Amino acid sequence: MIPEKIEHIGIAVKNIEESLKYYEGVLGLKCYKIEEVPDQKVKTAFMMVGETKLELLESTSDDGPIGKFIEKKGEGIHHIAFAVTDLAERLREVEEKGIQLIDKVPRKGAEGLSIAFLHPKSTQSILTELCEKPKD
Numbered sequence: 551m552i553p554e555k556i557e558h559i560g561i562a563v564k565n566i567e568e569s570l571k572y573y574e575g576v577l578g579l580k581c582y583k584i585e586e587v588p589d590q591k592v593k594t595a596f597m598m599v600g601e602t603k604l605e606l607l608e609s610t611s612d613d614g615p616i617g618k619f620i621e622k623k624g625e626g627i628h629h630i631a632f633a634v635t636d637l638a639e640r641l642r643e644v645e646e647k648g649i650q651l652i653d654k655v656p657r658k659g660a661e662g663l664s665i666a667f668l669h670p671k672s673t674q675s676i677l678t679e680l681c682e683k684p685k686d
């Protein structure tokens with residue numbers, strides 16, 4: 551597998567509006583979309599930095615994955631997402647190499663992407679997301 555690029559970096563925040571004061575007000579980035587992903591109990595805000603996105607993640611519930619993450623570790627980098635092609639095939643490939651999968655099959659993520667997470671236990675402690683643009 552050779553990732554095409556870093557598709558996005560996911561950053562856990564307590565409050566998107568507050569965080570945008572830094573990302574927009576200081577760094578001068580522009581949030582182009584805020585989207586809720588109900589099955590992940592999360593609200594996401596997107597900004598482009600060149601070809602890479604920043605994805606701010608705010609929990610909509612204390613028992614959601616981001617709520618738990620912030621409770622344990624505080625705000626900060628939550629995951630890195632690599633763009634790949636043929637995601638289902640890539641998952642088989644890394645599983646064969648002994649990587650523990652959180653998602654055995656691709657599922658639908660924000661921005662219409664197909665996504666799957668690899669367990670940080672087997673990815674150098676960084677929660678890793680593989681994602682694929684839907685073919686049009």
Ligand code: ZN
Pocket residue numbers: 558560605629631679
């Ligand atoms: Zn992500």
